[in-house]
Amino acid sequence: NEPYAAAKDSHAIVVCTEWxxxxxxxxxxxxxxxxxxxxxFDGRLILDHDQLMSIGFNVFCIGKKPPKNQFLTQSPL
Structure with a gap:
């Protein structure tokens, strides 16, 4: 349950492992x-980005240039 508890009430998850x-x-x-x-933020490109976006997540690949229409500055954060 630790990953679930760690994500609760947060705005972001960073995955930096390929486990x-x-x-x-x-x-x-x-x-x-x-x-x-x-x-x-997927630092190892291991996650199913299409599935995550269909759930509602904003998905970013660390170390890759984002598409032209996807910028963090659009966020209210």
Missing amino acids: DEFIKLDYELIYSTMQKPSYI
Whole structure:
């Protein structure tokens, strides 16, 4: 339960490992407990970004240039 407790009431998650445990988490549950807007920063490119965006996450790949229409400055944070 530690990953779920760590994400609760946060705005962002940073994944900086390629461990399978992070691929298999219930991101719908995680999203439901987070503050909105919710962000995931994927530092290893291991997550299913399309699935995460369909849940409602704003997904960013660390170390890659974002698409032209996706900028952190659009966030109210």
